Amino acid sequence: MTALLRVEDLTAGYGGAVAVDGLSLALEAGEAVALLGANGAGKSTLLKAVLGLVPASRGRIWIGGEEATGLAVERRVRLGLGYVPEGRRVFPGMSVRDNLEVASPLGRAGRAADLDAVFALFPALEGKAAERAWRLSGGQQQMLAVGRALMGRPRLLLLDEPSLGLSPKLAGEVFAAVKAIAGTGTAVLVAEQSAARALGAARRAVLLRLGRVVHDGPADRLPDDALRDAFLGG
């Protein structure tokens, strides 16, 4: 079976600093994977390199069996990637509805159906559809960022620190939505420092340390020492 995402020997970073170092990883369709590690482990850089926001200096990437290495970001999105960045990055001066609609590749009718689906997942957004995104609370902006990524009908959703800056209650709501999305068959790769939340939404855990995979296995059988080593070193 062809993997939905395959990364081989990927090296990426910023200037001379290597953040992802010869990393290989594969994800099957519908899989929910938690990408865990300490600050600077390379989680965000891996997601950005898969999407094409950070160029790979070495290695290859396939999305849905199609080689995506060197493709423009928007081409990778069309291959089935959805991206929820760290810090939300909603379009602040646009309304909630426009933030959602802009990410849709579909015509008016398709967009309307997908909007309804997003509002069903995040009812808090429906009543604020006409509001400018900057007026939303942090939690609502996070929901908007997830909803916006879903409007692209992704086969694989890349989430970067979705609980960052949120209260425990709101973070719980966001992760409940992530779990629901994973339950619909959309693959999810979630980079998160809060291991407990991410493991609750995922079936597989990948631990990164210094840009390399140090553990890859079922989320419910993650050895404590592997987790401790990934976060604290060892």
Next chain:
Amino acid sequence: MIILQLLVNGVALGAAYALVALGFVLVLNATSAVNFAQGDLVMAGGLLAVAAAPLLPLPGVLLLPVVMALMAGLGVLLALAAYMPLRRRPPVSVFISTIAVGIILQNGASVLFGPEPRAAPPLFSGGSLSLGGLVVAEQSLAIIAVAGLLIAAQGWLFARTQLGRRLRATAQDPEMARACGVPVTAMILATFALGTAYAGVAGLLLANQFFVAPTAGGDLILKAYIAVTIGGWGSVPGAVAGALVIALFEVGVSSVLSYPVALGALYVTLLLILVARPQGLFGEAARRRA
């Protein structure tokens, strides 16, 4: 009655300036680059209308789409030559490249047309309408109608269409727009095309009543800059409001006092606005690139 007369003339001039400022602010928002060639593009649009008039003996209103289309093409060329190769460089690179484009346009126009001011054809006719005691140039009314229509069309495009959403998303956060599947490079080219088409329309509209000469661009870019500064850096409604304020001074104040005094008063007002609201009249919108 004279106040009404001045108001019509002022709004007509402000409407044409608004198109200059709109083109300027659209490119500014989409690229964060100050297009210093905008004034010279207005001049190019005016002279294009002058050159096309004998070849296509049509009323100005039918010449308008031809000028818009050709200027949109010029806008794409401008983006490809002066912006795209430098977009990852510091912003000053694009300042300089657009200044260079302006100089090329100015000197090219001097060679082709000579230094004398020329007039483009009127949109409908060069006559006047008498409404009660009010005598209004048909061109002034036509300018208000055309500019109003184009500004409304732009508002509709940006607010109601998927293309408009993509243009706005590109202006607000190009990297995130890409991550949402928006073809950002195409959006930037479209923005340059639209902004330059607006410059062309402004050139055609202004070149009938106010004439156009190859050196006209410097004054126009200054007005666009002032309009955008008054309105709020990056704000589309602010650019329109700023353009109307400038026209108010140029027509209203200068008719009571004199043109140099009106210009002085405009700059004093600009300073007062910046002291009271450094972000401009629509500053909050500008900060968020609405």
